[in-house]
Amino acid sequence: MGSPEKENKMVDKIKARVMDASKIKRAFNRMATEITERNRELNNLVIIGIRTRGVHIARRIAKLIKEYDNVDVPVGILDITLYRDDFSELEDKHIVKKTEINFSIENKDVLLVDDVLFTGRTIRAAMDSLIDLGRPKTIQLLVFIDRGHRELPIRADYTGKSLPTSRREQVQVQLKEIDNKDEVLIKEPGGIN
Amino acid sequence: MSFGKKHLLGIQDLTKSEILSILETAESLKEISRRDIKKVPALRGKTIINLFFEPSTRTRSSFELAAKRLSADISSFSKTTSSTVKGETLKDTVLNLEAMQTDALIIRHSASGTPHFLSTFCESHVINAGDGTHEHPTQALLDAFTIKEEKNRLKDLKIVIVGDILHSRVARSNIFLLNKMGAQVVLVGPPGMVPAELADLGADIDHDMDRAVKNADVIMMLRIQLERQQKNFFPSLREYRNLYSLTPNRFKKADRNAIIMHPGPINRDVEISTQLADSVKSVILKQVENGIAIRMAVLYLLLGGKEREFTN
Numbered sequence: 001m002g003s004p005e006k007e008n009k010m011v012d013k014i015k016a017r018v019m020d021a022s023k024i025k026r027a028f029n030r031m032a033t034e035i036t037e038r039n040r041e042l043n044n045l046v047i048i049g050i051r052t053r054g055v056h057i058a059r060r061i062a063k064l065i066k067e068y069d070n071v072d073v074p075v076g077i078l079d080i081t082l083y084r085d086d087f088s089e090l091e092d093k094h095i096v097k098k099t100e101i102n103f104s105i106e107n108k109d110v111l112l113v114d115d116v117l118f119t120g121r122t123i124r125a126a127m128d129s130l131i132d133l134g135r136p137k138t139i140q141l142l143v144f145i146d147r148g149h150r151e152l153p154i155r156a157d158y159t160g161k162s163l164p165t166s167r168r169e170q171v172q173v174q175l176k177e178i179d180n181k182d183e184v185l186i187k188e189p190g191g192i193n
Numbered sequence: 194m195s196f197g198k199k200h201l202l203g204i205q206d207l208t209k210s211e212i213l214s215i216l217e218t219a220e221s222l223k224e225i226s227r228r229d230i231k232k233v234p235a236l237r238g239k240t241i242i243n244l245f246f247e248p249s250t251r252t253r254s255s256f257e258l259a260a261k262r263l264s265a266d267i268s269s270f271s272k273t274t275s276s277t278v279k280g281e282t283l284k285d286t287v288l289n290l291e292a293m294q295t296d297a298l299i300i301r302h303s304a305s306g307t308p309h310f311l312s313t314f315c316e317s318h319v320i321n322a323g324d325g326t327h328e329h330p331t332q333a334l335l336d337a338f339t340i341k342e343e344k345n346r347l348k349d350l351k352i353v354i355v356g357d358i359l360h361s362r363v364a365r366s367n368i369f370l371l372n373k374m375g376a377q378v379v380l381v382g383p384p385g386m387v388p389a390e391l392a393d394l395g396a397d398i399d400h401d402m403d404r405a406v407k408n409a410d411v412i413m414m415l416r417i418q419l420e421r422q423q424k425n426f427f428p429s430l431r432e433y434r435n436l437y438s439l440t441p442n443r444f445k446k447a448d449r450n451a452i453i454m455h456p457g458p459i460n461r462d463v464e465i466s467t468q469l470a471d472s473v474k475s476v477i478l479k480q481v482e483n484g485i486a487i488r489m490a491v492l493y494l495l496l497g498g499k500e501r502e503f504t505n
Binding site for chain 1: 218220221222224228229230232233234235263493
């Protein structure tokens, strides 16, 4: 829900650059610490990133946990296209990508990861999808940006930054793995190019 | 990548990008069938009818399972259980079914062109599950998917199709698809089954199987339709077997990594030796598994998402 994968024909105006690379790095370090503090049994933890950017965030968190506690936490990839309830509104609905979770989530502490938490519908879909894959012991949620406007009773356990926004605005978490740069932008939809 | 069709009537009217979009979607959906809970909610609330006017186990159950794994509701009718035996016309049967608010009709019929006919008046999506000697698009798609899985590409592969090409909708759909994807297709069989006109479809023709299989990457055997034998398309079964059966000796002439395909049902030791059919070179059962993923992809691309403008 955070940032559109396809290039928009509309040119969006950048309204604010709310986080740069160093702020993003600090947020990652803090969240990784919180996760290791809260999860005494790190060996029971698995991380599942929601496509696309959630996956990269998940991998960074796993890497930090390895640095801090020398535990290898498995990372899986979840595609929730087939579980969406706003199916009919999706324009690029044709693109179903693969869910790649090569480990059992049965009785595991699952850390679900996404880039932006907005209405909560993506997370609802992700939880339905996870439960079809097994019965985790717990599910925790990490989002990089919580931008408010929830439509479902969902909250994050770990948040990189809470960012009050208007519904009109778009929040983009850019990650150097795919966007060449680490930054968080608030954009305002513009006119047609 | 895009898919703009309302119906799946044949491979002939699909674009290369539409074919790729089905193959890629199938790749993503394949994993669902290997889960403990083999079901996703994507087509919840959609109603699909399987109308099979010709016998089928594979295709029919494959479509049924594909629909169910996407959470659609599906009912199946065969010729003997439909009212056409009471004299109802096909159009009336279909209109009556549509009155029950169907979203898609999957049809197999012995008359070529039946799915096209339905598409002229149906509100529902029409999916061709085999019409006469015309097309069997999902078979060609699952074949292409399987070849891609084994060979990582379709382009420039040498693909030999052996059997009664003239009466085979599987062969026709495959020729259309493989041509679009840039593979080299060689058709093999006795002249009565592989007449020279078939070259017009864009394939090479060879009546000598030993020569044709040389360096082949894929050998696709078709079922000898024993029920057609009385029509004398070949002199005798024994002669056919001598000339066109896939035997270990013939298979040795193909590329060393060649794979063997067959759309099923197979006649063991008629068109293919039992030893080869059960060998590691045979991908026959993988074709069946991939059939589910392909049919899920087709149903998802046609029925999923919002109403849109269709190009057919």
